[in-house]
Amino acid sequence: MPRFSIIVPARNAQRHLRTCLESVLSQSFGEVQLIVVDAGSTDHTAAIATEFTRLDPRVLLLTSRRTGDEDAALRLGADRASGEYLLLLSADDVLTPHALEVLDRALTAAKDPQVLVFAHRTDDWQGRPQQLRGVVPPSRSDDGGTAGPAARPALLRLPPLRANRVLRRDFCAPNGPGPFPGADPEPVFAYRSLLDAETVATTPELCLVRRVQRDPRVPATERRCDPASLKGFEELLTRVQGDPALARLVLERMVRTVLDELARPGSASRSETAAFFRAAADSCARWRRFTAGGLPGLGGLRARGVLTGSRPAFLAGQALDRARKRLLESRERIGRRATGQAVKVARRVGGMLPIRRDLALYCSYWGASTGSNPGAIHARARQLAPGVRGVWVLTQKGAETVPPGTDHVLLRSPKFWWYVTRAGWLVTNSGLGLVHPKRPGQRFLMTHHGTPLKKMGLDQLDHPACSAKVNWNRLMGMVGQWDFSLSSNRHSTEVWDRVFPGTFESLEAGYPRNDVLATADAAEVLRVRAELGIPAGTTAILYAPTHRDHQREFRLQLDLARLCRALGEGFTLLVRAHYFYGEDAVLSDLQRRGLVRDVSLHPCVEELMLAADALVTDYSSILFDYADLDRPIVVHAPDWEVYRETRGVYFDLLSGRPGETPGLVTADEDTLAHAFRSGAWDSGHSAGLRAAFRERFCTHDDGLAAERVVRTLFLGGQEVPPVLPLAGRAHAPSPREAQRLVAEEAAVIGRQGDRSGAAAMDARTDTRAHQ
Structure with a gap:
């Protein structure tokens, strides 16, 4: 018997069905039955599902005779399910990587409850993550089973969906105590699952991503404004009428559902809409005793009209809402125009005033932080060139995370344009969002933020997976404004000069952010380890995988739980996900279990490098930085061929040739664990490879890079320190x-x-x- 039966009703779902099914079948937890129910599709939905049945015996395709009826499709799928638990997905839903593993672990910990509720996220039509929804931290009453419905008000306030919970199959059987899939509208099903269950568990882990369609006006396939849909709410209200607080919650949800139905365009006639309104008003009249003082979160004439049965009040509220929406849109248009005018004024007036040679504008990672190379340059400039005022360009979110008192402007605000036209120096590692040429006399330094292993700039044109969305005209326009391009080695200098063709001067001075790797002392190393909670005497391994352009979400290339078990005692695993990704459910769960330390949000990656005895990475540019410390590097590359084909690389990292491979290479957890247990990670052979790698790529990172940049830019090239030879160069001591x-x-x-x-x-x- 499989652990999970996942039912996916589908009607003309060819757009996203393949992604949905792949998210299920690619799970690390394999005890699953996947049932696709075709509800009379006229596109390629059935063909796609048939293809999956040939590829994987866990997939079952059923055909519903009731065209377009999702409830009937759910009932048919539930009849054929054989798993312990049911998970009801839409064809637009996607499971997060390792979601089933997380759910199985949560169910086991809660001793197999009847219902488990988990968190979900909504992505907009462009795939941009919206806020995390449905997060319920386990409480004393939800840590393995709740006593009754009165103990679950927080759960009843969650989005009432079928897909954000798993239900035990015997609980949802036709004659079971719980709701049968497809027998009730979605919100009624969601409420009944919580009210009928004797044991309910929760997990705050993100397990589901919902995709919002680009055009929300697309009519739904089910019948709109059906008075029969109110019967389920009536039944729920009858059951909970002894608890006024719960009754108010259910009544509030019923009214919200009615308002949503009446606002949703579709095929319902005016007479059907009127009949639905009267039925809803009659239902509310029967439960009016619970509306004293209004319902939480519900206000306005539309809701009052439904609650009181006054259709004129409802129509007036509709008209008022439309007028309010038009007013807000007008205000937004006026605001945009006013902001645009303010920007024009700031740019025009600022452009007429003289350039300030005592003002430098800094930007790091598109305004997200005050770190990396620009941060190190700013810190050194405050010491060597205190007469040059530094102002940071930050996004709204970036401004919330920087130290209080940081002198900054918001990206693309009128104040930003004022400063960007006045500043004598522009320093960034990404971009400043400039859409007009810099003024004559301004100096622009591009510091970059890594040594290129992967293809960059114009070299990406042959790899559409990473270049299809690049605005090349805008990128080359920005390159045309560079005066200096910072580099830390000859390889980078050659690449930047070729892939970013411009008239800039290559400044081969080293990466300022890496100065601390050369200058930190023993006390600093131990301080960072203590702050990270690394036990004394243990070997700290920093695992820092890179971004993969062909993957939308972060996917661990390592089974970290298995690796930790194989490593045994004496090792601490620090995991840093790439900054392109958000929170990862599996990683959060591993940290909660004490297996790893998630350092993805640590503000300073250089401190993490100082604390680590060894680095494990794949194709991230962090390996070039970490090599400055002359500490062991292990390249874990299970998908090298895929990465090389999709992104493109400048040399074969896995060749084993001196100057290309920085240390040991592994491809699975067992080999990686054996390397650390046997001592191969720190062998003489690895040290020899690392020495050749450092000789090629660490030529200028001697602890003086920031000073060389500051003296070149702000001090007219006076007393620029020479590069220290690699052989006699100091670096921070190992732990x-x-x-x-x-x-x-x-x-x-x-x-x-x-x-x-x-x-x-x-x-x-x-x-x-x-x-």
Whole structure:
């Protein structure tokens, strides 16, 4: 018997059905039955599902005779389900990676409850994540089973969906105690699942992503404004009438459903709409005793009209809502025009005033932070060139995370355009959003934010997976404004010059953000480890995978739970997801279980490198930075061929040739764990490869890069320090070296204290003898 039976009713769903089914069948947890029910599709829906039945025996395709009836399709699928638990998805839904593994673990921990509710997220039609919804932190009454409906008000306030919960099949059987799939409208089904269940569990893990269609006006296939849909709410209200608080929640949801139905365009006639309104008003009249003082979250004439049965009040509310919407749209248009005029004024007036050579504008990661190379340059400029004022360009979200008092302007605000036309220096590692040429006399430094292993700039044209959405005219227009392009080695200099053709000067000075990797002392290394909670004496492994252009969501290339078990005691795993991705459910769960430390949101990646005894990465540019520390690097590359074909690379990272491969290479968890248990990760062979790699790519990162940039830009090239040779260059001590150095320093201080104490005692003895 499979653990899960997943039912997907589909009607003309060819657009997203394949993605939905792949998200189920690619799960790490394989005990699943996938039932697709075709509800009379006229497109390629059935053909797509048939294709999956040939590829995977876990897929079952059924055909419903009731065209367009999703409820009938759900009932048919539930009749053929054989799993312990049911999960009811829409063809537009996608399971997050490892979602079934997370759900199985939560169900087991809660001793197989009848219902498990989990979090979901909604993506807009462009695939942009919206706010996380339905997150319920487990409470004392929800940590494995709730006592009754009165203990579940928080759950009843969640979005009433079929897809954000799994239900035990015997609970949802035709003669079971719970609701049968397809027998009730979706909100009624969702409420009944919670009210009928004796045991309910919750997990705050994100397991589902819902996709919003681009055009919400597309008519739904089910019949609109059907008075029969109100019967389910009437039954629920009858059941909970003894609890006024619950009754008010259910009544509020019924009124919201009615308002949504009346507002949704479709095929319902005026007479059908009027009949539906009268039926809803009659239902509300029967339960009016629960509406004293109004319903929480419901106000306005439309809701009052439904509750009181006054159709004129409802129509007046509709007209008022339309007028209010038009007014808001007008205000937004006026606001945009006013902002546009303010921008024009700021640009025009600022452009007439002289350029300020004492003003530098900094931007890092498109306004998300104040770190990386621009941050290190700004910090050094405050010491060496205090007369140059630094102002940061930040997004609204970025401004919320920087230290209080940071001098900044919001990206593309009128104040931003004022500063961008006045600043003598523009320093960024990404882009400043400039849509007009910089003024003569301004100087633009592009610092970049990594050494290129993957194809960049014009070299991406042969790899459409990563270049299809690039606005090349805008990109080359920005390149045309660069005066300096910062580089940390000859390889980068050659690549930047070729892929970003322009008239800029290559500034081969090193990466300022890496200065701390050369200058940090033993105390700094141990401080960072202590703040991260790394136990003394353990080996800290930093795992930092890169972004993959062919994947929308973050997917761990390692089974971290398995790796932790294989490593055993004595290792601490720090995991840093790429900044392109949001929160990962599996990673959060692993941290909660104490297996890993999720450091994805740590503000300073350089501190993470200082704390780590070794780096495990795939194709991330962090391996070039970490090589500055001369600590072991393990390249974990299970999908090298796919990455090389989709993104393109400049050299074969896995070749084993000196100067290309920085250390040991692995492709699975067992090999990786064995490398650390056996000591191969820190072998002489790995050290030799790392030395050749450092000789090629770490030529300028000597701890003085920021000073070289500041003196070149702001101080007219005076006293620019030369690059220190690699052989005689210092770098931050490894954690083991740092522990030894601190212990030796403490011992020296202790011996000095002993000698001082002995000398003082001798002096006192001589004094007493003299007396």
